[in-house]
Amino acid sequence: MNRIDVTEKIISTKVAKGIKWEQVAQQVGLSKEWTTAGCLGQMTFDAAQAAIIGDIFDLTEEERKWLQVVPYKGSLPTPVPTDPLIYRWYEIVSVYGSTIKELIHEEFGDGIMSAIDFSMDIQRQEDPKGDRVNVVLSGKFLPYKQY
Amino acid sequence: MNRIDVTEKIISTKVAKGIKWEQVAQQVGLSKEWTTAGCLGQMTFDAAQAAIIGDIFDLTEEERKWLQVVPYKGSLPTPVPTDPLIYRWYEIVSVYGSTIKELIHEEFGDGIMSAIDFSMDIQRQEDPKGDRVNVVLSGKFLPYKQY
Amino acid sequence: MNRIDVTEKIISTKVAKGIKWEQVAQQVGLSKEWTTAGCLGQMTFDAAQAAIIGDIFDLTEEERKWLQVVPYKGSLPTPVPTDPLIYRWYEIVSVYGSTIKELIHEEFGDGIMSAIDFSMDIQRQEDPKGDRVNVVLSGKFLPYKQY
Amino acid sequence: MNRIDVTEKIISTKVAKGIKWEQVAQQVGLSKEWTTAGCLGQMTFDAAQAAIIGDIFDLTEEERKWLQVVPYKGSLPTPVPTDPLIYRWYEIVSVYGSTIKELIHEEFGDGIMSAIDFSMDIQRQEDPKGDRVNVVLSGKFLPYKQY
Amino acid sequence: MNRIDVTEKIISTKVAKGIKWEQVAQQVGLSKEWTTAGCLGQMTFDAAQAAIIGDIFDLTEEERKWLQVVPYKGSLPTPVPTDPLIYRWYEIVSVYGSTIKELIHEEFGDGIMSAIDFSMDIQRQEDPKGDRVNVVLSGKFLPYKQY
Amino acid sequence: MNRIDVTEKIISTKVAKGIKWEQVAQQVGLSKEWTTAGCLGQMTFDAAQAAIIGDIFDLTEEERKWLQVVPYKGSLPTPVPTDPLIYRWYEIVSVYGSTIKELIHEEFGDGIMSAIDFSMDIQRQEDPKGDRVNVVLSGKFLPYKQY
Amino acid sequence: MNRIDVTEKIISTKVAKGIKWEQVAQQVGLSKEWTTAGCLGQMTFDAAQAAIIGDIFDLTEEERKWLQVVPYKGSLPTPVPTDPLIYRWYEIVSVYGSTIKELIHEEFGDGIMSAIDFSMDIQRQEDPKGDRVNVVLSGKFLPYKQY
Amino acid sequence: MNRIDVTEKIISTKVAKGIKWEQVAQQVGLSKEWTTAGCLGQMTFDAAQAAIIGDIFDLTEEERKWLQVVPYKGSLPTPVPTDPLIYRWYEIVSVYGSTIKELIHEEFGDGIMSAIDFSMDIQRQEDPKGDRVNVVLSGKFLPYKQY
Amino acid sequence: MNRIDVTEKIISTKVAKGIKWEQVAQQVGLSKEWTTAGCLGQMTFDAAQAAIIGDIFDLTEEERKWLQVVPYKGSLPTPVPTDPLIYRWYEIVSVYGSTIKELIHEEFGDGIMSAIDFSMDIQRQEDPKGDRVNVVLSGKFLPYKQY
Amino acid sequence: MNRIDVTEKIISTKVAKGIKWEQVAQQVGLSKEWTTAGCLGQMTFDAAQAAIIGDIFDLTEEERKWLQVVPYKGSLPTPVPTDPLIYRWYEIVSVYGSTIKELIHEEFGDGIMSAIDFSMDIQRQEDPKGDRVNVVLSGKFLPYKQY
Incomplete structure (x- = not known):
């Protein structure tokens, strides 16, 4: 068993049961973005969060443990x-x-916008010319330091 | 001559003269994001805008014409x-x-967030734990249609 | 189970039963192009359409649900x-x-031909020098907007 | 000198003089699609056509000869x-x-739609919800033959 | 089941039974090149041919149907x-x-040698300095047409 | 200077002067396939052949020397x-x-068809349904040897 | 079943039984290099050799037949x-x-060192500064021939 | 100026003057393999060696200095x-x-054959069936060490 | 069975039992870096080490043998x-x-830092501005030798 | 002019004048690692540092300005x-x-070792069995945060 198996089970159960990510996030008590990324195998849950996720998606004890292991990240083929x-x-x-x-x-100046100390918020913005997807990305600026 | 030559001249002149993108945008009257993308060879200026850009960066008549030609986009090597x-x-x-x-x-539902009917706004957000880069992306949702 | 499994079952059943895409499209009430793309795992059906497809290809309840989930698109290896x-x-x-x-x-001017607000029609054009494949592509023009 | 040099000169002159592909096509007496492809280094002109193109874009004798040489095709980087x-x-x-x-x-049946015995027609289709790009592709069907 | 499964079964049975491609071709009544390509999943058989192939390689009814479906071509990894x-x-x-x-x-002139209206013949040519492989490729010339 | 410079000069001169490969081959006294490959920078000429090629394409002494140097082969980008x-x-x-x-x-048996001890002959085969390109490839069979 | 399955079984049995390639080569009566390459799915054994290999690695009749089929070569992922x-x-x-x-x-002169009419010998060379791997490669020189 | 410029000048001068690598090696007093690799921009010469190479290939003072700079290795495109x-x-x-x-x-055991503490010797081996290229590679065995 | 199967079993058992790499290393008596690399299929254990690892992760006799076989290295997809x-x-x-x-x-001078005669030590360095990862890499310098 | 031109001039001047990176670092007053990375076009100097570098490598005013512009990083081809x-x-x-x-x-826990808030120190470690390259990497640990 590995984390990919757990992710596939979560997705499969989500389709079978008709669960929504927003509901999962509310139960976990975190943003829908972070929660979804975690369920898709990109983030690490703590034990309490894993228990909630485990109940929602009918995960076994071993599968819940995998949710607490840092995954190999990268979600695209x-x-x-x-x-x-x-x-x-x-x-x-x-x-x-x-x-x-x-x-x-x-x-x-020289440095980067962090993708680790980072958050994302995706919202619908109503618009008479067609609704828009609004996304706010927030990342800490990390300066290159001289040494 | 091609658009890449014009882009290189703009960047080179910017360094030599110490111009800032924000100043350019103010003179052109558009956002700093769109204006910078245009100067970097990703967007198309109209004649009036090309004249302003041309004055800022000492462009020739032919170079100003190239700013009005739709470029082959993609800015990364x-x-x-x-x-x-x-x-x-x-x-x-x-x-x-x-x-x-x-x-x-x-x-x-099924569809995409447009990268064409799209805008981007990059701002500094002050934060005692280290300032953050805040970026707002806004793209029209385009649904797949059945036919 | 995932959408790829459902696509493979559809193709396999099509061969075994000798079904034609045009017949499927007629029953679904959509063009043969959109319907085939959907059966090949590129488009999303609604519940009523999924029920029709499900009956044609002997799909289970869970498989019919997968037809209503937006797939990861891209059909080539x-x-x-x-x-x-x-x-x-x-x-x-x-x-x-x-x-x-x-x-x-x-x-x-600057912009793209949409591949989302898009339709395609493939027809045989009889020709004494050898019949031709005629394809009409129609996509909404989406202009880049300044901001 | 090679064909790429000629293509670049044509594009450069087009921008400097403000020429339109449609005008070029009318003078050459062929479709705008084929004519443009030829000017962009993808098709081969005969001597008479090369003379017309040469006059429009101020080409030298040697450059006109290059227009009559079959190019190495493929127009994308x-x-x-x-x-x-x-x-x-x-x-x-x-x-x-x-x-x-x-x-x-x-x-x-088994075979392909030819990209050689092929034509393309690109037209604007007016539409109150936003004009559309309509493209008709026509290619001879070439069946695989048994031997 | 898919065509690749059928190809693997054919190859596996060929090894187990010690069948030669030339024998298969004689029974099917086509060249050894076309017949082998078909058995390797690159060409489409008609019903009568599929029946002969099916008998040689002990294929089921469903497998024989797959031989009549146009395959996704390309035989190299x-x-x-x-x-x-x-x-x-x-x-x-x-x-x-x-x-x-x-x-x-x-x-x-400008055009291609067809790989569809095409045949191939592979023969041993005896030579005292070491036998040679002689291959005759024959493809219809298809000229680019102006339009 | 390198071999690529010489190849480009040969091609450029060929277009300017309207030379045909078949004429070059006749003067060199070799097949049109080998001669063309040599002129395109894939084969090595001896001094006498280089002199003939040099006269046809107006090559300098140094350029003629390059024709006698084994090139880095591979003619496609x-x-x-x-x-x-x-x-x-x-x-x-x-x-x-x-x-x-x-x-x-x-x-x-196990081995390869040589691409070194190899020849190629390209001919037009007249055909009422459209002329064909006929190509004969002949390569020595080289068996893998046990040791 | 295919050759890769047989290779995997050979490697797996080698580990389980603690067999050495050198012993296999001695029993087969060929060099350790050729024998190992054959066991790793890169060379073709004759029937007698396959019988010896089959006995060493407990192969079935069908697996022994696969050792006699020319494999698709290339041993690296x-x-x-x-x-x-x-x-x-x-x-x-x-x-x-x-x-x-x-x-x-x-x-x-122009030509290649054959990788087919080829042998390799790998030996330990004792050296007080640290033993060395000595490898002798021997390949027939194959000259390009003019035609 | 960089090392690649020096390498190109060496190769160009070699062709123009008809120099052989073996002669260069003799003058430098090293093997022909190491000397050639150095002249082709893969190895570093000391001052005395650079002076000899410089005389042979008419290099300037600056070019001789580049021969003493460790190059970015890798000789294939x-x-x-x-x-x-x-x-x-x-x-x-x-x-x-x-x-x-x-x-x-x-x-x-576990480790590698060094490509740094390494030598190579290429020789002609006469053979009535066709001369062979014999190559001896010698590399120190470097064991992985536990820590 | 192969080494990858053993690695997957080790990782799976580690998660199920909540084992830490540091504990494994202490029992094996080697650094945590080398021990972890070995458990992840990059290094070769001797029999005694394999026995310890085998007991920790409940490995079978055959799996313990695989730990003693030199693996195909490279741990990233x-x-x-x-x-x-x-x-x-x-x-x-x-x-x-x-x-x-x-x-x-x-x-x-010219040469490399060995990745074979090499060690790595990863430590936490406490820092009021945020703890740091400190890594010491130590590799023998291997000079290129002339020959 | 761009930063790559400046980097090439620095390297070229370094060879011609026989400058050492360690000397440059001492004059700039920073570590040899950071200083070298900056001279190789990977870091950004301030005006005072650029003046020192400029004097060492005979840079023009415009070249000194380029040293103060954040470069597109990545130093390998x-x-x-x-x-x-x-x-x-x-x-x-x-x-x-x-x-x-x-x-x-x-x-x-989950997070990364920063490559931005990062330093590197490369030292020779004398060793009777052959000197070693010792490298200390120090990067701040950045934890993924939940939101």
Whole structure:
């Protein structure tokens, strides 16, 4: 058994039972983004969280233990994603990547926006011309230090 | 001459003269994100905008015409970016890609978040534990239609 | 169980029973292109459509649920397809890609032809020198917007 | 000197002079798709056509000869295109590739749709919900023969 | 079940029973090249041929049906083949590719040698300095047409 | 200076002067296939042959010396060729590769068909249904030896 | 069943029984290099050899037949090997490849060192500064021939 | 200026002057393998050796200094080499890689054959059936150590 | 059975039983780095060590034998790792690779830092600004030798 | 002009003048690792540092400005490095990557070792069995945070 098996069971049970990620997040008491990433095998739950997830998805004791093991991260099957929804994000990195780099450096100097001390919030924004997906990304700026 | 030559001249002049993207954007009258992307060869300016950009960066008539030609987009030299700042964005797509997909579909159904009818806003958020980079992405949801 | 399992069962049953995609489309009440793409794991059916598909291909309740889950899209095993029929389409993108880009931009300005708000119609065109495959692609033009 | 040099000169002159592909096609007397592909280094002109193109773009005698040499085809810099407009076409091949294969085989049997005995027509279709790009692809069906 | 399963069964049975491709071809009444390609999952048999193949390799009814379904073609596991015999053919394309292109264009003009309206004949040519493999490839020339 | 410079000069001069490969081969006294491959930088000429080639293409003394240096072989810019004429040959290796392997082994046992002790002959075969390209490949069979 | 299954069984039995390749080679009566390559699925045994191998590794009749079928060669999982011992050989080809090419051509002219009419001998060479691995490679020189 | 420039000048001068690597090696007083590798930009010369090389190839003072700088090693343009002579070596690693690994481990245990404390000797071995290239590789065995 | 099966069983048992690598290392009597690498299928244990490991992880006799077989090394699923923790190490090689090369050559001359005669020590370094991971790598310098 | 031009000039001047990185670092007043990385185009200098570097390497005013611009990082030409010294570091990541991940997570929980808040120290460690390269890497541990 490994974490991928647990992830597949969670997804399979979600479809069979008609569970929503938002409900899972509410029960766990964390954001829907972090909770979903954890259920998809990208984050590590503590014992209490694993117990809640385990009850929702009918996981065995051993499967609940796997939720508490740090996983090998990376959720996509190819370096350039083929799924159109995910590809658009890759396209944003491709088209705007140099722009993002320039503007963060202009404001902060040399360093990066952390993807670890990081949060994400995805919301629907109603719009008469067609609703929009609004995403707020927040990452701590980490400066390169001289030594 | 091609658009890449113009982009290189803009960057080179920017360094030599010490110009800031934010100043350029203010003169052009557009967001700093869109303006920078345009100067980096990813967007198309109209004649009036090209004239402003041309004055800022000492461009010739022919170079100003190239700013009005739709460029071949894609600003990164490799499919997986090597620069740490840009890589973190690629990492977000890799680690959170399946999460983003799940949550947008849960809210909107099958479709994508547009990278064309799209805007981006990058801001500093002050924080006593270390300032953060806040980015708001807004893209129209485009549903797959049956036919 | 996942969507790929359902797709494989559909294909396997199609061969065993001698079903035609056109018949499936007629029963579902949609174009043969969209219906086939859905059966091949690229589109999402609603409950009523899934019930019809499920009856045609003897799917279980759980399999019918999977037809209603948005799939991870991308139907080819390699970035450059090896199958000659599909390769010819890739070749068209390779040889004519820059032409398509030039002509759409000449007519519409900067933007893209949507692959989401999109339809496709494949027809036989009789021709004494050898029948032809005629394909009509129709995609909404989406302009890049300034912000 | 090689064909790529000639293509770059044509594009460069087109921008400097503000020429449109449609005008070029009318002077050459061929479709805008084929003419543009030829000017972009993908097709071979005969002497008379090369003379017309040469006059439009101020080509030398040697450059006009290169237009009559069969080029090494393929107009994109990477196997998976990064430009969003061209990528959408690659995405259509990726998402719909297996569908196209199934439906052409269902109608015609084993074989391919030719990309050589082939034509393409790109048109604007007005639509109150947003104009559409309509593309008609026509390729002779070539059956695999037994021997 | 899919076509790959049928191909593997055919190969496995061939080894177990000591069948030769030439014998199979004689029974089917086609060339050994086409017949072998079909048995290896690259070509489509009709019902009568599938019955003969089915009897030789002890195939079930369902397996015989799969022989009549157009397969996803491409018989090699990697883009650059590792097997030395097959690699030598890839090497011929690499070393002589530009030569083949030049000479076919010199004789025929712009177009291709078809790999669909195509036949291949592999024969032993006795030679005192060591026997040779002689291969005759015959493909219809397909000219690019202007439109 | 290197061999690639010489190859480019040969091709450039060929276009400027309207030389045909067949004429070059006749003057050199070798097949058109070997001669063309040599001129395209894939084979090594001796001094007498280099002198003939040098006269035809106006080469300097140093350039003639380069024709006598064994080149780094491989004439294509990408592992999977994008040019349609050359791709068809790659497709033949992909689709028929396993077939070629099976039939040569069935006839000769384990070993390869040499691409070094090798010749190629490309001819037009007239055909009322459309002329064909006929290619004869002849390579010595080299058996794996036990030791 | 296929050759890979037989190779895996041989390796698995070797570990379980503690067999050494050198012993296998002695019983088969061939070099340890060729014998090991054959057991690892890269060479073809004759019936008598397969019987000996079969007895050593407890192979069934069908498995012994597979040893007599020419395998699809190539023993490494990636184009650039990750295992440090094998990588060092790849590194030798990378660092010394151009040197090997220059020196063989200086001595023999244009052609190759055969990897088919080839043998390899790996021996320990005792050395007070640390024992060395000595490898002798012997391949027939095959000259390119003009035609 | 960089080391690649120096390498290209050495090769270019070698062709122009008709120098042989063996002569260079004799003057430098090292093996022809090491000397050639150094001239091809893979090894580092000391000042005295650089002076000799510099005289042979008419190098400037600055170019002689570059010969004494440790180069970025790797002499091939692609991960899988296209040149047939060099490819055969890559093929040996591919086909015999697992065999080499097994036999070195059987004799020495876990560790590698060094490519640094390493020498290579390439010789012609006369043979009535066709002369052979004999290569002796000698590398120190380096055992993995426990800690 | 192969080594990968044993590695998976070890990891699976570790999670089920809640074992820590540090404990395993203490029982084996080696560093935690070497012991963990061995348990993850990268190093070779001797019989006594395999017995200890076998008892900890409930391994069968055959599985204990596999621990004593030199494994095919390389512990990552892709050439560029997707897991953020491991990627940061890859990034260090990418960003600092040329620096490491320059400084080791400046100090030692041409050669490498061994990854075989090598040890690694990973420790927590307490720091009020946030604890740090301290890693000491120690590798023997191996000079290139002239011959 | 761009940063790569400046880097090349620095390296070229370093060779011509025989400068050592350690001397540069002493004049700049930073570690030799950070200083070298900066000179090789991976780090950003402030104005005072750029002036010192500029004096050492005879840089123009514009070149000194480029030293103060954040560069696009990544110092290697290929994803898998070919240079043996740098490859050994890649090999350490490949062989020990999963071990490093396990041990850091065992000590710190889920998170990464920073490559930004990071320092490196490379030293010679004398050893009678052959001197060693000792490298100390120190990176802040950054925990994944829940939100």
